Amino acid sequence: MSKTIIRRKTDNLYRLFAICPGGLDGVLKTEIEGLGAHVLEVYSGGVEFEGNLEMTYKACLSLRSASRLLLMIQDVKQIYEPEEMYDAVRSVDWLKIFSPESTFAVYFTETNNKSRNAPINSQYWALKAKDAIADFFTERFGKRPNVDRQAPDISIKLHLHNHILKIYLDLSGRSLHERGYRSKTLEAPIKENLAAGLLLLCGWDKKAKEKVTFLDPFCGSGTILIEAAMIATNTPPSLFRTTFGFNAWKDHIPSIFEKVKNELVLKIDKNPDLMPLLLGSDQSPEALNVTRQNLKNCGLEDVVKLQAVPFEFSKPATPVGLIVTNPPYGVRLNEVESLKATYQKLGSTLKHQYKGWRCGVITSEEVLFHAIALKPSKKWKLHNGSLESEFRIFDMF
Numbered sequence: 399m400s401k402t403i404i405r406r407k408t409d410n411l412y413r414l415f416a417i418c419p420g421g422l423d424g425v426l427k428t429e430i431e432g433l434g435a436h437v438l439e440v441y442s443g444g445v446e447f448e449g450n451l452e453m454t455y456k457a458c459l460s461l462r463s464a465s466r467l468l469l470m471i472q473d474v475k476q477i478y479e480p481e482e483m484y485d486a487v488r489s490v491d492w493l494k495i496f497s498p499e500s501t502f503a504v505y506f507t508e509t510n511n512k513s514r515n516a517p518i519n520s521q522y523w524a525l526k527a528k529d530a531i532a533d534f535f536t537e538r539f540g541k542r543p544n545v546d547r548q549a550p551d552i553s554i555k556l557h558l559h560n561h562i563l564k565i566y567l568d569l570s571g572r573s574l575h576e577r578g579y580r581s582k583t584l585e586a587p588i589k590e591n592l593a594a595g596l597l598l599l600c601g602w603d604k605k606a607k608e609k610v611t612f613l614d615p616f617c618g619s620g621t622i623l624i625e626a627a628m629i630a631t632n633t634p635p636s637l638f639r640t641t642f643g644f645n646a647w648k649d650h651i652p653s654i655f656e657k658v659k660n661e662l663v664l665k666i667d668k669n670p671d672l673m674p675l676l677l678g679s680d681q682s683p684e685a686l687n688v689t690r691q692n693l694k695n696c697g698l699e700d701v702v703k704l705q706a707v708p709f710e711f712s713k714p715a716t717p718v719g720l721i722v723t724n725p726p727y728g729v730r731l732n733e734v735e736s737l738k739a740t741y742q743k744l745g746s747t748l749k750h751q752y753k754g755w756r757c758g759v760i761t762s763e764e765v766l767f768h769a770i771a772l773k774p775s776k777k778w779k780l781h782n783g784s785l786e787s788e789f790r791i792f793d794m795f
């Protein structure tokens with residue numbers, strides 16, 4: 399059985415795995431390299447890289463398109479049966495990860511384990527893995543850590559792929575899309591890490607430095623706009639979170655975390671002379687009130703301008719700009735039908751009013767893209783929560 403890998407002794411590097419929505423792996427890789435970390439491998443839906451403790455904290459605080467950051471504890475080949483998995487999990491030196499006073503939970507997922515005859519019951523495998531960890535502690539201390547599935551101190555993720563078992567500690571805890579700035583939500587907000595990923599797909603990080611105007615004309619509770627403002631001001635997206643999955647981790651050193659956080663805070667730049675115009679609009683004044691509150695929660699209310707206006711009655715503020723938006727979308731057929739008119743107006747407003755602008759639109763229905771009646775210059779398939787969606791870019795000449 400292989401030894402517990404937690405940190406390489408020679409250079410103190412951890413093996414880390416950042417998860418993102420499928421389709422955003424390219425932007426996530428660029429983000430990770432931008433932090434100065436060494437990327438080991440890019441998968442659809444995640445990027446493996448290495449970094450020391452400081453880099454681990456920096457990644458947790460700074461990665462915009464990631465939904466989770468996992469620490470590789472061990473990988474074990476040739477796992478076919480739950481008993482083999484039990485032995486592999488029990489052989490990990492869990493004392494290096496957490497103490498029996500902390501609560502924990504185990505999650506198990508699997509893909510592509512074709513050589514087994516019987517299907518894998520993920521819940522049963524998760525239960526067996528939980529027993530293996532509990533038995534490890536009972537054997538040494540005569541007591542075991544309690545399980546808490548709602549808010550565990552320590553979250554262990556297991557993934558079995560091609561009969562290779564990967565055992566991870568979830569360093570993010572709650573998903574990284576929960577930035578900690580949202581006090582109220584409206585219907586159908588887009589996830590924050592997906593919103594950031596769309597902006598990065600459009601090159602917003604570079605455009606913001608060139609002071610290109612940004613607009614979300616269907617801004618709802620302001621997710622895309624707030625992520626755009628965070629990128630423009632170099633605000634770390636997870637700065638407002640109060641807890642992470644590493645809080646009860648044995649290697650966690652709060653003073654190093656605070657140092658990394660303070661260094662990132664010093665790099666926030668809200669200098670009005672360097673700021674692009676950041677605009678959010680929506681036809682609903684109530685939605686704009688929620689956006690305003692969310693902006694206040696992250697100290698960005700002064701860098702953004704809001705306006706209550708239906709997009710079809712708007713005029714561009716500057717000759718050139720970038721729109722990234724998530725117009726209303728329906729799941730049921732009658733909802734989709736009634737939204738066609740909104741997308742037709744979106745297309746014709748872009749065509750007639752927004753020449754010189756680039757517009758990125760995410761939606762889940764092909765018929766709605768059809769209603770826009772514009773030819774995209776680029777498109778990506780992405781998941782918006784459980785909805786298969788597409789993000790298309792329209793360049794208006």
Ligand SMILES: C[S@@+](CC[C@H](N)C(=O)[O-])C[C@H]1O[C@@H](n2cnc3c(N)ncnc32)[C@H](O)[C@@H]1O
Binds near residue numbers: 586679724
């Ligand atoms: C899917 S929501 C946007 C959600 C937003 N991305 C968020 O994260 O909260 C769509 C928004 O479009 C707005 N809307 C619908 N028709 C509009 C129109 N013609 N012009 C401007 N806003 C419109 C709705 O009020 C709603 O807030």
